[in-house]
Amino acid sequence: MSSHRKLSYSLAINEALHQMMDEDPSVFLIGQGVKSPWYVGDTAQGLLERFGTDRVIDTPVSENAMTGAAVGAALAGMRPVVVHPRVDFMFYAFDPIINEAANWYYMNGGKLQAPVVFWGIINRGGEQAAQHSQSLHAMFAQVPGLKVVMPATPYDAKGLMIAAIREPNPVVFIDDRWLYKLEEPVPEEIYEVEIGRGNVVRAGTDITVVASSFMVQESIKASEMLVKEGINIEVVDLRTVKPLDENLILASVQKTGRLVVVDGGWRTCGLAAEVSALVSEKAFGALKAPVVRITLPDCPAPASATLEKAYYLTSADIIRAVKSLI
């Protein structure tokens, strides 16, 4: 077993699923396209052959019922992972996710938990337009009773999927197809990345950049370019969007006194707004300049590549934001 074995982000998820289904017979995968790479990339490869159609369930196009079935199975003692190959289609499943799963434990006085993973894949770009491009993490994060994780690296993708499956309560696991080919060393053994813990992926002293998911990779790129200009940014990867690792964010801002929040979601009432509010409330005295948010504009995703280029954030946007604070 090599500790330097490299794995792509998508295959790290795949390995987590293999290992969890092997470890626990109550784990099963359900969703549209679980046997189709067109839907889920290589994240589900080999599962059907190994665990059979009882536990790898490709479904009709019925997001509401299939997600509800995952919730119901969880209430009946299983540990389902229900996949939505595009988060956009999860709107059909908001009732079982929000009304039922998120509330069940509280509204039944702690009598029954719903250990279900709602796995949503962000699948955007390529002129796919407004209904094939959205990222709904901020909406989920607003709901009491849902934990929301967004891994930015292969290591975290595996560790957070394992943690999500083992978690006794509902977890929304959101990944991004733009990360699927990213490779890094990933341990072969089973391990968890603790839900609710962020990670400083680049230490720095000048400015804190808080990001999640794909935006972490863009922030790392930005840090590499900025360091050549003598600007050391600290990149904080949230990893978990709900509950936020408040201490990690606040400690970094205490150190740097400046904050850029980067989010691949919309601006209004979004994740960046939440992080900004947190810092305003709890680290106001440490701030040497106003917080800068960079997010998607409050605008639906466009089709045309020229508009897409204007729409999505890149390392250049992060560099610009950082420099505005110097």
Place this chain on the structure above:
Amino acid sequence: MLRIRLCEEAFVEPILAGEVRCPCHLYSGEEAVAVGVCAALTDRDYVFGNHRSHGHYLAKGGSMQEMVAEIFCRETGCSRGRGGSMHLIAPEVGMLGAAPIVAGTISLALGAALASTIRKDGRVAVTFFGDGATGEGVLYECMNFAALKKLPIIFVCENNYYATHMPIRECRVGMEIHEIARPFGIESRQIDGNDVLAVYDAGLLAVEKCRAGNGPVFLECLTYRHRGHVGPDDNVQGSHTDIRPREEIDLWWEKDPIKRFEGYLTDQRIMTQEELNMAREEVNREVTDAHDFARRSPLPRAEELERYVFA
């Protein structure tokens, strides 16, 4: 049935007096459906309810004391005062919960049936829903998937002819709800939902089919609520929202499931009127005890507002 009826009717005064404030959708008149179906199940089988689930909870074997305490929103309630009348749960006897989002728990029962199939443990799942739920798309998604996978689920539609205030004829073109299951290849029956023995027989057959791997089954039970949609008198003739004709209400009182079953028991000489009276006394005592228990029970403490919050 009597336990459900007397327990329900005992809420009328506390509701009118403002002592019970959470919305109560009383089950009076529909008892034969819950009792007939649940009598065909074991504690290991699963049931999911809806907004009007006091009867499902009791018929499945949930504690009356805990239910009444929940409706009084006390800490000793089955949902510890966090759920109220519409969130009754007793996992120890297979009552996995209830929720008032119309059709919202049908897919949950589908999942419980799926769990049974994956584990091959022979359990059956039942979803109770009203005629109003036939307007929700998720029911059809669930019927399709259940039929596709031959899941051990019984779809029990309690057709009481009204979706809140809306008569069924103003909601749908076809009145024969049981027919909606047929295009999915699901065995479907329409039953006199006020005849507890007929419901029980249909329930037994449905359970047997499901356990044998030949599910799902759809049962449309024709019934009627004596009380309002919510509370004792909402949309009952003579009150503030009059929509149901007096004659209709009177007609259904004639078909009352308890009256009919008591008639059957005395006609068949299974019980005497005196024995029935004694049974009624006994249930009245149980109901009184449950109300006493609820009233004596502590309210949830404000400082425990966020207990049971994990994210």
